[in-house]
Amino acid sequence: MDMEIDDPATGTSSSRLAPMEEVKPTVKQIKRIAAHSHVKGLGIDPETCEALPEAAGFVGQIAARTAASIIVDMIRGKSMAGRAVLLAGPPATGKTAIALAMSHDLGDGVPFVPLVASEVYSSEVKKTEVLMRSFRRAIGLRVKETKDVYEGEVTELSPVETSDNSGLGKTISHLLLSLKTAKGSKQLKLDPSIYDSVLKQRVEVGDVIYIEANSGIVKRVGRCDVYASEFDLEADEFVPMPKGDVRKSKDIVQNVSLHDLDLANARPQGRQGDVTNIVSQLMAPKKTEVTDRLRSEINKVVDEYIESGVAELMPGVLFIDEVHMLDVECFTYLYRALESPMAPVVVFATNRGKTTVRGLDDKSAHGIPPEMLDRLMIIPTMKYNEEDVRKILIHRTEAENVKFDEKAFDYLSRVGSEKSLRYALQLIAPARLCAQTCGRELIEMEDVEKCTTLFMDRSESLKKAEETQQRLAAKKA
Numbered sequence: 001m002d003m004e005i006d007d008p009a010t011g012t013s014s015s016r017l018a019p020m021e022e023v024k025p026t027v028k029q030i031k032r033i034a035a036h037s038h039v040k041g042l043g044i045d046p047e048t049c050e051a052l053p054e055a056a057g058f059v060g061q062i063a064a065r066t067a068a069s070i071i072v073d074m075i076r077g078k079s080m081a082g083r084a085v086l087l088a089g090p091p092a093t094g095k096t097a098i099a100l101a102m103s104h105d106l107g108d109g110v111p112f113v114p115l116v117a118s119e120v121y122s123s124e125v126k127k128t129e130v131l132m133r134s135f136r137r138a139i140g141l142r143v144k145e146t147k148d149v150y151e152g153e154v155t156e157l158s159p160v161e162t163s164d165n166s167g168l169g170k171t172i173s174h175l176l177l178s179l180k181t182a183k184g185s186k187q188l189k190l191d192p193s194i195y196d197s198v199l200k201q202r203v204e205v206g207d208v209i210y211i212e213a214n215s216g217i218v219k220r221v222g223r224c225d226v227y228a229s230e231f232d233l234e235a236d237e238f239v240p241m242p243k244g245d246v247r248k249s250k251d252i253v254q255n256v257s258l259h260d261l262d263l264a265n266a267r268p269q270g271r272q273g274d275v276t277n278i279v280s281q282l283m284a285p286k287k288t289e290v291t292d293r294l295r296s297e298i299n300k301v302v303d304e305y306i307e308s309g310v311a312e313l314m315p316g317v318l319f320i321d322e323v324h325m326l327d328v329e330c331f332t333y334l335y336r337a338l339e340s341p342m343a344p345v346v347v348f349a350t351n352r353g354k355t356t357v358r359g360l361d362d363k364s365a366h367g368i369p370p371e372m373l374d375r376l377m378i379i380p381t382m383k384y385n386e387e388d389v390r391k392i393l394i395h396r397t398e399a400e401n402v403k404f405d406e407k408a409f410d411y412l413s414r415v416g417s418e419k420s421l422r423y424a425l426q427l428i429a430p431a432r433l434c435a436q437t438c439g440r441e442l443i444e445m446e447d448v449e450k451c452t453t454l455f456m457d458r459s460e461s462l463k464k465a466e467e468t469q470q471r472l473a474a475k476k477a
């Protein structure tokens with residue numbers, strides 16, 4: 001049977017929001033999160049509801065993790081409205097890691113949005129607009145849709161070429177793709193644009209995929225488990241061969257944020273690969289696209305989706321680091337935003353004690369106005385002991401897949417507890433490079449020692465700066 005899929009974006013369940021397939025989840029600050037890739041959750045004992053000394057990649061910081069898990073329970077019980085969390089403690093005591101672990105524990109696909117408070121200051125976008133966008137990024141929506149799809153194991157994948165008249169070579173006229181299920185098989189003749197998605201997802205013969213019938217979107221589900229014993233592909237996910245017909249209705253779940261919906265509905269839509277559409281998007285003034293009116297329209301439609309059971313709201317975690325950098329205007333905005341029924345959990349972090357509130361002359365704890373402090377559940381984080389530092393470094397070296405010999409690792413742990421954990425963590429990558437330059441994968445003592453002479457830690461650099469200042473002052477005198 002033949003099928004031409006050449007017309008993306010033709011109708012979905014809603015005529016009022018942009019079709020779901022055009023809503024691309026935005027991924028932000030991958031690097032920052034990668035620093036915590038060893039952290040998989042808060043590591044709570046389900047029986048005692050207390051944090052385990054070492055679990056889910058987390059080490060120590062037991063009281064703070066236990067407190068954070070109580071907050072997670074409060075969020076699930078919807079009793080955090082109007083309140084926020086503050087993680088207060090010295091640098092590198094796991095404040096970001098705890099906030100991220102809270103979003104893990106809240107469930108799969110729950111958004112985690114990290115923001116450094118100083119990011120709100122931009123000459124192009126208003127402070128409150130930056131905060132509003134971050135709020136909406138941190139509110140997830142799980143949309144369930146029933147779609148018409150072709151699903152099965154790929155048994156044939158052949159692009160058919162044709163020579164064009166320009167004499168420049170061959171182009172792909174269509175793609176022949178055969179899909180097999182336990183019940184039958186079908187050969188599809190597909191538009192060349194779908195071949196691009198097939199290549200991007202590295203679809204091969206033996207993979208299970210589905211293609212959405214009305215949009216042509218291709219999704220690789222995994223490798224068919226018939227091949228499970230043939231290759232040792234540990235990293236691949238094996239899935240059973242689909243039962244039933246190749247063409248069928250399938251329930252598809254997609255996670256998007258309210259910000260994704262804002263963007264998808266603000267930008268002009270068009271056919272994929274349509275040059276005029278790309279040009280018009282380039283010309284469109286991006287900053288003014290998402291208006292308050294558009295947002296409230298989207299909220300209305302989202303409310304309807306939730307009421308009708310098509311979508312489920314997943315409030316995520318908005319993590320605002322260096323909270324003392326926010327000013328009074330931002331805090332005033334936040335009081336109101338926290339009261340909204342569609343608010344994420346806001347987790348602030350700071351390593352400051354008493355300091356001036358920006359925009360006011362008064363000093364206050366952590367540079368936060370007293371009105372906001374009253375709304376906060378404050379969790380302190382403590383400095384780590386030598387053993388904890390060692391264990392955290394073990395988790396990090398495993399996550400980064402680097403190998404130290406015993407002496408070198410002992411030395412790195414000592415550096416971590418005497419100077420700082422963050423300094424020791426930062427030495428891992430350059431030490432690996434030093435070892436590789438010498439033709440080794442194993443990091444030895446000399447590599448770590450070399451890096452400690454090449455790179456200074458924070459206190460050493462501060463000492464150097466102070467010495468220079470004193471020398472200059474003495475010269476002047």
Ligand SMILES: Nc1ncnc2c1ncn2[C@@H]1O[C@H](COP(=O)(O)OP(=O)(O)OP(=O)(O)O)[C@@H](O)[C@H]1O
Nearest residue numbers: 035036057058059061091092093094095096097392
């Ligand atoms: N208890 C812990 N268990 C495992 N890893 C940890 C723990 N605490 C910190 N880390 C890791 O140490 C690094 C620094 O921690 P993190 O960035 O969370 O500290 P922070 O308190 O947010 O620092 P800052 O105040 O400088 O922003 C990260 O890679 C983090 O995953």
